Amino acid sequence: GQSLEQPSEVTAVEGAIVQINCTYQTSGFYGLSWYQQHDGGAPTFLSYNALDGLEETGRFSSFLSRSDSYGYLLLQELQMKDSASYFCAGGGKLIFGQGTELSVKP
Amino acid sequence: GAVVSQHPSWVICKSGTSVKIECRSLDFQATTMFWYRQFPKQSLMLMATSNEGSKATYEQGVEKDKFLINHASLTLSTLTVTSAHPEDSSFYICSAAGSGNSDTQYFGPGTRLTVL
Numbered sequence: 001g002q003s004l005e006q007p008s009e010v011t012a013v014e015g016a017i018v019q020i021n022c023t024y025q026t027s028g029f030y031g032l033s034w035y036q037q038h039d040g041g042a043p044t045f046l047s048y049n050a051l052d053g054l055e056e057t058g059r060f061s062s063f064l065s066r067s068d069s070y071g072y073l074l075l076q077e078l079q080m081k082d083s084a085s086y087f088c089a090g091g092g093k094l095i096f097g098q099g100t101e102l103s104v105k106p
Numbered sequence: 107g108a109v110v111s112q113h114p115s116w117v118i119c120k121s122g123t124s125v126k127i128e129c130r131s132l133d134f135q136a137t138t139m140f141w142y143r144q145f146p147k148q149s150l151m152l153m154a155t156s157n158e159g160s161k162a163t164y165e166q167g168v169e170k171d172k173f174l175i176n177h178a179s180l181t182l183s184t185l186t187v188t189s190a191h192p193e194d195s196s197f198y199i200c201s202a203a204g205s206g207n208s209d210t211q212y213f214g215p216g217t218r219l220t221v222l
Contacts, residue, residue, distance in 0.1 A: 033210065042199050042216040043150065087149065093165075094140065094201075094211060096150045 002026040004088050004097035011103045012078055020073045020100045022088035032064050032071040033089045037099070043087060046073070078104045108134045110202050112214035119190055120222055126186045127217045129200030135180035136202035140211065141173070144197040156183050190221045 004024040012018040022032065031050035035043035049055050049064035049071060061074040075082055085099040109132040119125050129139055138157050142150040154170075156162040156177035164170045174186040183202075187194055197218050201211040 035213075042213045045210065045212065048210050093152060093155060095152065098149045 002091050002095050004090065004095060006086075006088055006097040006100045008098065009101040009103070011105060013105050014078055014080060016078050017074065017076045018078060018102065020075075020086050020088075020102070022071050022073070022097055024069050024071070024088070024090055024097075026091035026095060029066075029090055031090060032062070033094070034060075034062050034073045035087045035089060035096075036084050037087065038084045046086075075102070080104050080106070108132075108202070108212040110136075110200065110212045110214040112200055112217050114217060115215060116218040116220075118220045118222065121191055122189055124186055124188045125190055125219060126184055127198055127200075127219075129183045129185070129202070129214050131181045131202040131212070134202075136183075137180065138203045139177055139183040140201045140203070141175060141183075141185050142199045142201070144199060144216075146197075150199060153185075187219065190219070192221045195219055195221045 006022045031048055033048045034046040036046050037043045047055055047062040049062050052064055052066055054061055054063045059076045064071040083104045085101050087099045088097045111130045113128045117125055140155050141153045143153050144150045152165050153168045154162045154164045154175050156175045158177045158180050162175035172188055177183040197216050199216040201213045203211050
């Protein structure tokens with residue numbers, strides 16, 4: 001079957017760096033996407049890795065290793081507004097991981 | 107980025123009624139649209155994939171006669187929850203992909219359905 005595994009929750013303080021890991025087992029894999037979802041809202045696209053390596057977009061970076069079926073989302077200089085759920089997603093039909101709830105504390 | 111709208115944003119209905127949710131891509135042509143359902147504190151579950159002009163492909167366990175999907179044009183897909191029951195209460199989210207693979211999708215704001 002298809003599955004994406006990620007930690008259920010992570011807590012960090014403002015200004016810190018946090019890494020959210022995602023391991024996957026999917027068919028028809030094209031790449032790994034990351035989405036952010038605030039409470040009550042819809043997912044917002046953050047990044048997409050089609051190739052191995054690191055993609056950087058401002059404070060957020062995402063990494064993919066196809067050989068390891070693994071990726072991560074790196075959030076730097078954490079802010080309170082970064083508190084949200086983060087989902088990795090991938091597969092021939094976009095399948096979502098269970099989500100990681102990030103809590104940023106003062 | 108591309109903009110996807112959903113209407114209504116929330117709806118409350120009585121058990122047994124049908125509810126239609128619209129999903130529109132506002133500034134691009136969406137060859138494929140996806141419908142997801144999300145229960146509180148859970149992930150998004152793909153319900154079905156719809157391609158313009160053809161029948162939707164439903165995921166295992168999703169009743170196609172209960173969740174009617176129509177993708178009439180390249181900018182509009184509708185999901186009708188027929189004979190809704192309280193267990194259908196959920197957050198319904200559509201997304202649209204322009205072309206190629208589904209890995210980059212643009213999500214609508216979601217529709218919160220409450221069935222009394």
